[in-house]
Amino acid sequence: xxxxxxxxxxxxxxxxxxxxxxxxxxxxxxxxxxxxxxxxxxxxxxxxxxxxxxxxxxxxxxxxxxxxxxxxxxxxxxxxxxxxxxxxxxxxxxxxxxxxxxxxxxxxxxxxxxxxxxxxxxxxxxxxxxxxxxxxxxxxxxxxxxxxxxxxxxxxxxxxxxxxxxxxxxxxxxxxxxxxxxxxxxxxxxxxxxxxxxxxxxxxxxxxxxxxxxxxxxxxxxxxxxxxxxxxxxxxxxxxxxxxxxxxxxxxxxxxxxxxxxxxxxxxxxxxxxxxxxxxxxxxxxxxxxxxxxxxxxxxxxxxxxxxxxxxxxxxxxxxxxxxxxxxxxxxxxxxxxxxxxxxxxxxxxxxxxxxxxxxxxxxxxxxx
Amino acid sequence: xxxxxxxxxxxxxxxxxxxxxxxxxxxxxxxxxxxxxxxxxxxxxxxxxxxxxxxxxxxxxxxxxxxxxxxxxxxxxxxxxxxxxxxxxxxxxxxxxxxxxxxxxxxxxxxxxxxxxxxxxxxxxxxxxxxxxxxxxxxxxxxxxxxxxxxxxxxxxxxxxxxxxxxxxxxxxxxxxxxxxxxxxxxxxxxxxxxxxxxxxxxxxxxxxxxxxxxxxxxxxxxxxxxxxxxxxxxxxxxxxxxxxxxxxxxxxxxxxxxxxxxxxxxxxxxxxxxxxxxxxxxxxxxxxxxxxxxxxxxxxxxxxxxxxxxxxxxxxxxxxxxxxxxxxxxxxxxxxxxxxxxxxxxxxxxxxxxxxxxxxxxxxxxxx
Numbered sequence: 001x002x003x004x005x006x007x008x009x010x011x012x013x014x015x016x017x018x019x020x021x022x023x024x025x026x027x028x029x030x031x032x033x034x035x036x037x038x039x040x041x042x043x044x045x046x047x048x049x050x051x052x053x054x055x056x057x058x059x060x061x062x063x064x065x066x067x068x069x070x071x072x073x074x075x076x077x078x079x080x081x082x083x084x085x086x087x088x089x090x091x092x093x094x095x096x097x098x099x100x101x102x103x104x105x106x107x108x109x110x111x112x113x114x115x116x117x118x119x120x121x122x123x124x125x126x127x128x129x130x131x132x133x134x135x136x137x138x139x140x141x142x143x144x145x146x147x148x149x150x151x152x153x154x155x156x157x158x159x160x161x162x163x164x165x166x167x168x169x170x171x172x173x174x175x176x177x178x179x180x181x182x183x184x185x186x187x188x189x190x191x192x193x194x195x196x197x198x199x200x201x202x203x204x205x206x207x208x209x210x211x212x213x214x215x216x217x218x219x220x221x222x223x224x225x226x227x228x229x230x231x232x233x234x235x236x237x238x239x240x241x242x243x244x245x246x247x248x249x250x251x252x253x254x255x256x257x258x259x260x261x262x263x264x265x266x267x268x269x270x271x272x273x274x275x276x277x278x279x280x281x282x283x284x285x286x287x288x289x290x291x292x293x294x295x296x297x298x299x300x301x302x303x304x305x306x307x308x309x310x311x312x313x314x315x316x317x318x319x320x321x322x323x324x325x326x327x328x329x330x331x332x333x334x335x336x337x338x339x340x341x342x343x344x345x346x347x348x349x350x351x352x353x354x355x356x357x358x359x360x361x362x363x364x365x366x367x368x369x
Numbered sequence: 370x371x372x373x374x375x376x377x378x379x380x381x382x383x384x385x386x387x388x389x390x391x392x393x394x395x396x397x398x399x400x401x402x403x404x405x406x407x408x409x410x411x412x413x414x415x416x417x418x419x420x421x422x423x424x425x426x427x428x429x430x431x432x433x434x435x436x437x438x439x440x441x442x443x444x445x446x447x448x449x450x451x452x453x454x455x456x457x458x459x460x461x462x463x464x465x466x467x468x469x470x471x472x473x474x475x476x477x478x479x480x481x482x483x484x485x486x487x488x489x490x491x492x493x494x495x496x497x498x499x500x501x502x503x504x505x506x507x508x509x510x511x512x513x514x515x516x517x518x519x520x521x522x523x524x525x526x527x528x529x530x531x532x533x534x535x536x537x538x539x540x541x542x543x544x545x546x547x548x549x550x551x552x553x554x555x556x557x558x559x560x561x562x563x564x565x566x567x568x569x570x571x572x573x574x575x576x577x578x579x580x581x582x583x584x585x586x587x588x589x590x591x592x593x594x595x596x597x598x599x600x601x602x603x604x605x606x607x608x609x610x611x612x613x614x615x616x617x618x619x620x621x622x623x624x625x626x627x628x629x630x631x632x633x634x635x636x637x638x639x640x641x642x643x644x645x646x647x648x649x650x651x652x653x654x655x656x657x658x659x660x661x662x663x664x665x666x667x668x669x670x671x672x673x674x675x676x677x678x679x680x681x682x683x684x685x686x687x688x689x690x691x692x693x694x695x696x697x698x699x700x701x702x703x704x705x706x707x708x709x710x711x712x713x714x715x716x717x718x719x720x721x722x723x724x725x726x727x728x729x730x731x732x733x734x735x736x737x738x
């Protein structure tokens with residue numbers, strides 16, 4: 001078993017800060033990343049995997065510190081897996097704005113020697129991609145064999161194909177969209193309200209030791225979590241089953257298994273995620289709108305040179321398949337090479353994170369092609 | 370224009386308290402109610418309308434205090450309307466546990482002369498119905514021409530038909546269910562977390578003058594509100610439109626119309642609704658499960674003598690049509706008289722609250738039959 005260490009890239013030192021979509025600048029920037037497999041001599045076997053909202057650079061394998069903890073896409077990335085690390089050099093970068101090693105609101109602002117907190121500039125999916133480009137350049141990679149990502153990672157994959165048409169040979173957005181639908185915006189906005197309403201949040205100036213008490217972040221996560229699962233999967237997993245009892249307690253304790261599960265998910269998330277990062281990353285999601293950014297989807301994709309594989313999950317109601325199909329239709333209209341696969345799964349949005357033979361086969365087949 | 374005043378019924382004085390499903394007792398109980406039209410001499414023209422989670426007894430007409438404010442179902446109840454007050458005597462009762470005049474957690478407990486707050490007993494839909502029965506008896510009504518209700522009101526209508534088979538001639542549950550689905554339970558549980566996490570809530574002991582500052586209740590309402598609307602209606606109403614500007618502000622202000630709308634709905638709700646009532650009423654929803662209460666739906670409905678009209682909304686994803694259809698199937702299997710109507714509407718769950726010609730015609734036709 002190979003242990004992968006998180007590595008750190010530093011760039012965008014003044015006066016070469018990253019110019020953000022907002023007009024602000026950010027720099028220097030640290031990118032926490034992990035790589036799996038080896039880059040071949042002509043640097044032609046690199047695959048970039050972009051993570052979703054709550055993800056990080058720990059894509060696969062066990063970690064040295066927590067040998068029991070698998071990476072978030074371990075089912076898909078490894079020796080002989082869908083993305084075969086015997087063959088490909090796989091890179092995963094924690095996004096800027098995040099809280100797992102890359103520069104984000106909890107990082108120290110070198111100008112003040114204090115954490116940025118809410119002085120961190122608002123970032124977009126476009127900014128995430130442009131920061132990642134520096135690391136790809138650092139590796140001397142002039143062609144990415146593929147850019148792959150689910151949910152927020154899929155938005156990055158699309159933005160990669162648009163921004164760097166020469167670089168991206170294959171683009172695989174999974175359970176993603178060309179613009180965040182209003183319903184998803186609404187749930188994210190309520191999540192942000194929950195965080196900013198929490199007394200502990202203190203207008204973003206919370207003490208780091210208090211942050212794992214932040215119920216607002218827990219509530220935001222619970223809301224998100226419900227949207228990542230389908231009603232059908234909630235029925236199958238929990239139904240209306242009571243937690244460790246046979247009859248109603250007629251009180252306000254946690255009584256149903258679904259309540260207990262959500263509370264567990266909320267508490268677990270608060271212990272590992274930064275509340276301000278949640279604000280920044282959901283804001284980036286809400287700004288994602290390729291139609292607005294490029295005038296139309298046709299304009300957005302017209303110069304793309306990637307081969308596309310769009311994948312959607314049948315039971316995904318928060319990033320529904322019609323969003324992916326609309327991208328497919330536009331790409332077909334533009335005479336681009338595009339494949340579409342709808343995974344029949346009752347799990348909901350999160351289906352892309354768990355072992356799914358059809359998804360594995362589809363990604364593998366497309367990479368082999 | 371006729372002005373209707375809220376009236377108050379008192380009953381369940383000790384030692385005749387209401388025995389609750391929990392085994393606890395509640396009494397005395399005040400029921401705030403309104404009536405529209407006149408009871409005929411043989412008391413055969415009474416229709417009981419049961420309100421939903423955030424409703425109250427103000428069913429129709431303008432109120433004397435707020436002549437601009439219509440009742441919550443004014444499109445459906447009135448002279449010449451679906452439920453014609455020239456012909457029917459229409460009764461609407463604020464539910465126990467609520468906060469609009471009937472006994473609930475913000476009422477004074479006569480034993481302590483303090484508000485009940487969390488000493489108020491946990492109530493169920495069954496308890497709501499049994500408390501309402503006292504008022505129906507008080508009017509000398511031995512046959513209800515119909516019991517009608519949407520959402521939580523539909524649960525009450527079903528429980529009425531089950532508990533009082535001789536009394537309920539027609540039963541019209543709209544956008545309702547035989548047991549709260551896990552997804553709806555999950556959203557309600559998160560809403561309760563948001564309330565109980567609010568510093569102002571103070572374990573239910575909040576000062577009444579602080580209650581309109583309770584962001585937790587606002588968050589609970591925003592979550593609920595999203596679930597009452599369809600993704601399609603959010604797209605049509607708000608889409609991704611910005612609020613009073615043309616470009617992103619790249620800050621955490623309220624920027625999108627959907628955000629602004631949700632905040633408005635949350636704030637408005639907090640100014641009129643009691644946080645503890647929200648806890649009690651959502652708890653009653655989560656306990657609603659006719660299969661558990663009666664062993665099976667067949668057992669639940671076997672003694673019913675009502676004619677049923679089940680109405681579902683095509684785009685209602687939180688109380689989806691299949692829930693109503695399952696009730697219909699069971700009633701057909703039991704050889705009961707039952708009609709089913711699916712309203713084709715893109716509005717979502719809340720469609721039953723707004724003017725809908727098909728819904729009006731369907732209810733009216735069934736009442737005429």
